[in-house]
Amino acid sequence: xxxxxxxxxxxxxxxxxxxxxxxxxxVMYGDAFGADKLVPITSxxxxxxxxxxxxxxxxxYELMNKLIEAGALSTQKxxxxxxxIDSKVPANFLQNxxxxxxxxxxxxxxxxxxxxxxxxxxxxxxxxxxxxxxGNKPARGDILSWAESSAVVYANSVLGARCNRNSxxxxxxxxxAGVVPNFGLLTDEGRRADWIVKxxxxxKPEAQLLGSAIGxxxxxxxxxxxxxxxxxGEELDDAACTYLKxxxxxxxxxxxxxxxxxxxxxxxxxxxxxxxxxxxxxVYVIDDAELERVKASYPVMWKNPDAKxxxxxxxxxxxxxxxxxxWTDRVEAALAEAGNSKVQIPxxxxxxxxxxxxFEKTDYAERLKRTGVITSYICPLMYMNNPLSAKxxxxxxxxxxxxxxxxxxxxxxxxxxxxSGKGGNK
Amino acid sequence: xxxxxxRVVAPGKITAEAVVTHNGxxxxxSLQKALQFGDKKATVGxxxxxxxxGKAIAxxxxxxxxxxxxxxxxxxxxxxxSMKRQPACMLFSKPIDxxxxxxxxxxxxxxxxxxxPVVDSLGDEFLEYMKDGMTVxxxxxxxxxxx
Numbered sequence: 001x002x003x004x005x006x007x008x009x010x011x012x013x014x015x016x017x018x019x020x021x022x023x024x025x026x027v028m029y030g031d032a033f034g035a036d037k038l039v040p041i042t043s044x045x046x047x048x049x050x051x052x053x054x055x056x057x058x059x060x061y062e063l064m065n066k067l068i069e070a071g072a073l074s075t076q077k078x079x080x081x082x083x084x085i086d087s088k089v090p091a092n093f094l095q096n097x098x099x100x101x102x103x104x105x106x107x108x109x110x111x112x113x114x115x116x117x118x119x120x121x122x123x124x125x126x127x128x129x130x131x132x133x134x135g136n137k138p139a140r141g142d143i144l145s146w147a148e149s150s151a152v153v154y155a156n157s158v159l160g161a162r163c164n165r166n167s168x169x170x171x172x173x174x175x176x177a178g179v180v181p182n183f184g185l186l187t188d189e190g191r192r193a194d195w196i197v198k199x200x201x202x203x204k205p206e207a208q209l210l211g212s213a214i215g216x217x218x219x220x221x222x223x224x225x226x227x228x229x230x231x232x233g234e235e236l237d238d239a240a241c242t243y244l245k246x247x248x249x250x251x252x253x254x255x256x257x258x259x260x261x262x263x264x265x266x267x268x269x270x271x272x273x274x275x276x277x278x279x280x281x282x283v284y285v286i287d288d289a290e291l292e293r294v295k296a297s298y299p300v301m302w303k304n305p306d307a308k309x310x311x312x313x314x315x316x317x318x319x320x321x322x323x324x325x326x327w328t329d330r331v332e333a334a335l336a337e338a339g340n341s342k343v344q345i346p347x348x349x350x351x352x353x354x355x356x357x358x359f360e361k362t363d364y365a366e367r368l369k370r371t372g373v374i375t376s377y378i379c380p381l382m383y384m385n386n387p388l389s390a391k392x393x394x395x396x397x398x399x400x401x402x403x404x405x406x407x408x409x410x411x412x413x414x415x416x417x418x419x420s421g422k423g424g425n426k
Numbered sequence: 427x428x429x430x431x432x433r434v435v436a437p438g439k440i441t442a443e444a445v446v447t448h449n450g451x452x453x454x455x456s457l458q459k460a461l462q463f464g465d466k467k468a469t470v471g472x473x474x475x476x477x478x479x480g481k482a483i484a485x486x487x488x489x490x491x492x493x494x495x496x497x498x499x500x501x502x503x504x505x506x507x508s509m510k511r512q513p514a515c516m517l518f519s520k521p522i523d524x525x526x527x528x529x530x531x532x533x534x535x536x537x538x539x540x541x542x543p544v545v546d547s548l549g550d551e552f553l554e555y556m557k558d559g560m561t562v563x564x565x566x567x568x569x570x571x572x573x
Contacts, residue, residue, distance in 0.1 A: 029527060049498060055462070056461040056462045059505045059509065063504075063536060147498075166524060166528065167497055167498070167500025168497060168498045169500060170528045301473070404455065
């Protein structure tokens with residue numbers, strides 16, 4: 001890797017031992033992937049994935065302390081992934097005890113460290129930091145040092161920013177140094193497609209199911225997708241962005257996709273079209289039967305596969321304002337059809353604190369509250385990641401949550417049927 | 427005896443007993459329980475990985491194609507190394523993924539008393555040849571010798 005004279009000096013210790021280690025980390029990381037140089041981060045804000053004060057990650061706190069004590073702080077303010085605890089989310093006595101006294105007992109301490117390192121503000125905790133209400137929305141072409149997989153794939157694909165699928169801690173190393181190694185999705189070559197995906201379904205495919213199918217097929221490659229503009233239109237309006245948010249998160253968690261192009265819709269596909277596709281790209285055709293096959297392949301992790309669900313999570317990744325509003329309408333309609341006034345399964349809709357604040361200003365908030373649905377800023381993944389919650393029969397429309405936990409995937413319509421009581425449990 | 431040659435990602439020399447997965451190694455799902463509950467043997471808790479579920483990997487030569495799963499993966503490897511619950515070495519048949527590379531590099535740079543050699547690009551034949559319990563030696567130049 002070619003380093004500038006200044007970068008070589010920092011690597012040699014001109015700004016102290018800790019800063020030298022930050023640079024050494026980034027140089028070794030870049031060397032592992034054939035990076036040619038370190039390039040400046042150009043986004044206004046960073047976003048970090050490790051948001052949870054888990055007792056078990058003591059070594060991370062020690063590392064953060066080394067940075068803070070050496071004055072090696074982030075050159076950018078940053079947002080964080082969601083908080084792991086919210087008292088609004090139903091939990092029994094034992095779960096609360098485990099969350100607060102055992103698992104996340106270091107949360108306050110860790111948030112104190114984050115404030116010293118450069119946290120945007122005390123409410124900047126969401127996986128969907130790119131929402132307008134949150135304000136961490138990179139511009140096209142911006143170079144990022146993010147790690148949250150759903151945010152990385154959104155920033156690359158929908159916003160046209162440039163970011164690799166980094167690991168936690170590498171994200172903060174980049175923003176302390178102000179540079180990241182130039183490889184992979186930061187380069188024009190790395191953004192070319194090795195897969196052509198043709199959507200040939202008879203109805204608009206479920207975003208989370210379609211993303212899952214593509215992720216499992218292409219893994220970490222870049223897919224160029226035909227036929228989705230038919231269902232989403234040719235403008236990145238709120239509805240299209242919301243769809244792509246959920247779709248992308250599923251591609252990134254069920255596979256390892258960091259960038260996709262949608263013909264006629266996403267920015268680079270609009271500008272460069274099929275010239276983005278590499279010669280010899282493989283082809284994957286998705287029709288109704290293929291989506292059914294993928295859905296049927298999901299293992300059911302519940303001890304009793306026919307158990308009545310005890311909890312429903314929507315919002316992994318966090319819901320948009322448009323989504324909260326449209327789901328208020330859908331829940332009301334489903335309840336009316338079922339002849340019920342409140343949801344029949346405890347149901348939690350999760351969104352960024354800033355999005356929830358805007359939602360509260362609308363009349364939808366009171367209407368949703370009347371249905372019994374709870375709104376929260378929690379990370380459902382962090383709620384589920386313990387033996388007690390893992391034993392609960394939880395349903396979700398999130399294919400990310402399904403992949404990483406014991407939660408069972410339902411389509412949007414199945415979720416509505418289950419929580420309204422019109423369809424019962426499947 | 428059989429030898430394979432790979433690329434050195436994190437240097438080191440070690441001999442250990444092999445434990446093998448043909449599926450992607452989901453770092454968070456595999457190690458979370460072990461780190462959370464003080465299991466020094468690092469027993470793998472990922473129920474989706476029949477090759478490794480219930481097996482101890484601390485101090486073993488972990489042979490794998492790539493890591494998969496949450497982008498906290500590198501942080502988890504770093505924590506495992508810091509707590510001395512890491513594999514003796516990680517031997518990848520494929521080019522290393524960005525999450526595993528991050529974990530190995532963070533441990534190599536930031537932890538003074540931990541060595542976990544990491545070699546990648548050993549080839550599909552390597553993973554086909556390896557079986558649990560084989561003795562593996564890793565050299566500084568990325569040569570992997572199987573007895």
